Structures are given as structure tokens and as C-alpha cells.
Amino acid sequence: MNSLSYLNHLPHFPDPQQALDEPNGLLAVGGDLSPQRLVEAYYQGIFPWFNDDDPILWWSPEPRAIFLPKAKPLNKTMKKFLRKTQWRFTINHAFSQVIKACSEPRLTQKETWISSDIQDAYIQLHLLGKAHSIEVWDDKQLIGGLYGIAVGGVFCGESMFHRQTNASKAAFAMLNQHLVKHGFKLIDAQIMNPHLETLGAQPCPREDFLSTLKQLRNQVIDSKAWIAQEVCFEL
Structure with a gap:
């Protein structure tokens, strides 16, 4: 069973295949929007998507x-x-x-x-x-x-x-x-x-x-x- 990762405690993203089924594709929470973090995310097929009052949410949906x-x-x-x-x-x-x-x-x-x-x-x-x-x-x-x-x-x-x-x-x-x-x-x-x-x-x-x-x-x-x-x- 896949589980949510919290990037404040991790230097790198988890495997995108570990994203949750519900909500579809949610992979990780937290981290930052630095250029380095964003480049790493897209390089692995991960992207940020969240509302202004949410923490930073990272996604890898199924299907794409x-x-x-x-x-x-x-x-x-x-x-x-x-x-x-x-x-x-x-x-x-x-x-x-x-x-x-x-x-x-x-x-x-x-x-x-x-x-x-x-x-x-x-x-x-x-x-x-x-x-x-x-x-x-x-x-x-x-x-x-x-x-x-x-x-x-x-x-x-x-x-x-x-x-x-x-x-x-x-x-x-x-x-x-x-x-x-x-x-x-x-x-x-x-x-x-x-x-x-x-x-x-x-x-x-x-x-x-x-x-x-x-x-x-x-x-x-x-x-x-x-x-x-x-x-x-x-x-």
C-alpha cells in the first residue's frame, strides 16, 4: 500500500509510482519551490499543484x-x-x-x-x-x-x-x-x-x-x- 511522503524530512522525492490512488496521484507534501526542487520534480515526472491555503502538494497521476x-x-x-x-x-x-x-x-x-x-x-x-x-x-x-x-x-x-x-x-x-x-x-x-x-x-x-x-x-x-x-x- 502506497503512503504519503513528507519532503520536509526527505532530501529527494520518492518514486513517482508510489503516489496515492486517492486522491489520484498525490505523492508528497511540503518541501519548497526552489529552482533545484522544481527541476528535480519535472525530471522525475512530478509536478506541484495546490491551493493558496494548502501546503505544497506534489503529484504523479494515473493515467497521465x-x-x-x-x-x-x-x-x-x-x-x-x-x-x-x-x-x-x-x-x-x-x-x-x-x-x-x-x-x-x-x-x-x-x-x-x-x-x-x-x-x-x-x-x-x-x-x-x-x-x-x-x-x-x-x-x-x-x-x-x-x-x-x-x-x-x-x-x-x-x-x-x-x-x-x-x-x-x-x-x-x-x-x-x-x-x-x-x-x-x-x-x-x-x-x-x-x-x-x-x-x-x-x-x-x-x-x-x-x-x-x-x-x-x-x-x-x-x-x-x-x-x-x-x-x-x-x-
Whole structure:
């Protein structure tokens, strides 16, 4: 029987396979959000997720929600839409703005798990070249985007937002195109939900996910992949 670990008494994470069945995937409590701790977590397929008034909670759910990057991610409807729009797309131009926008409660939510502590921690990871963002612009207005962590050939998606219809879908499609171009093999979407399903996410057994992560996490990616840049769709 699996049991919960308390990181205040442990220097490292337990085996992700030891996560609880209920609540699904809860592995450990406590620790901190230092860059070192976060990098170790993602390297092992573990991520933090907790409310502002909770202790830090670490997760490894069963199953895992994943995407396999596609060479041609756009359907006909989205291609038609993007041909008409004047939107611009950038990488790592406004990470702090993106994570702040992602932290704003949705219409169906009263609060957000992306607290000021989480924002500060991931901004630190961004400054260290570990966390990255995709931005969607309408003229000079930020209207959509997403952010996540790169671990070798795996991109661990954290959150996305939109302020205009289709902006988050377009951001995800741009991420997909960019990852394929630079040799990424897997997108980790963590926990399945209806929105991820509409984007094409697939459930993956935790054991298979962790095995694939071990194969890809030391993959060397061109350092130019994440320089701040403007990018365009290959329609």
C-alpha cells in the first residue's frame, strides 16, 4: 500500500509510482519551490499543484494526459482562421505577463492555483532557461498564450489562457509546430480534462509515461530553440 511522503524530512522525492490512488496521484507534501526542487520534480515526472491555503502538494497521476507533437497540427478550420487574422506569435517575449494572465480565475472559478509564490518560482525557472512561453498578440495586446517547462525532449505544459476566441488553441498549435521543428517527442499535459481532450490529448499509463520520460529527459535540444523570437505558422 502506497503512503504519503513528507519532503520536509526527505532530501529527494520518492518514486513517482508510489503516489496515492486517492486522491489520484498525490505523492508528497511540503518541501519548497526552489529552482533545484522544481527541476528535480519535472525530471522525475512530478509536478506541484495546490491551493493558496494548502501546503505544497506534489503529484504523479494515473493515467497521465499527453500529446504527441504532430508535423501538421492545424485542421482546415484553424488554417482558414489564421490566414485571415493579423495575430502575431512570439516565444519567450512576455513570460511574466503570460503566467500572470494564466493565474487569473476563469469564469467558472473563484480562485486560481497559480499563486504569487508559484508565479515567482516559475519566473525564476524562466530566467534560468528552463521555463518558456508562447504569446499571441493582436497588434500590441497580449490575447493568449501558454507556458511550461522543457525537460530534454519533453515539454511539460502548465497552463494556457485566452482573451479572444481561438487564441489559446492557436498558441498550442504554435507550440506544437515549434516542438516538432526542434525535435521534441512528447508534450506532458499532466491531468486530463475536457478542454485538453478537444485539443487531442491522450491518456497514458503512468508507467509508460515515466519510461518514455527517462528515454527523452537527457535529449540535447538546440539552445537556439528558446531564444526570444517572433514565429510564424507554416500554413
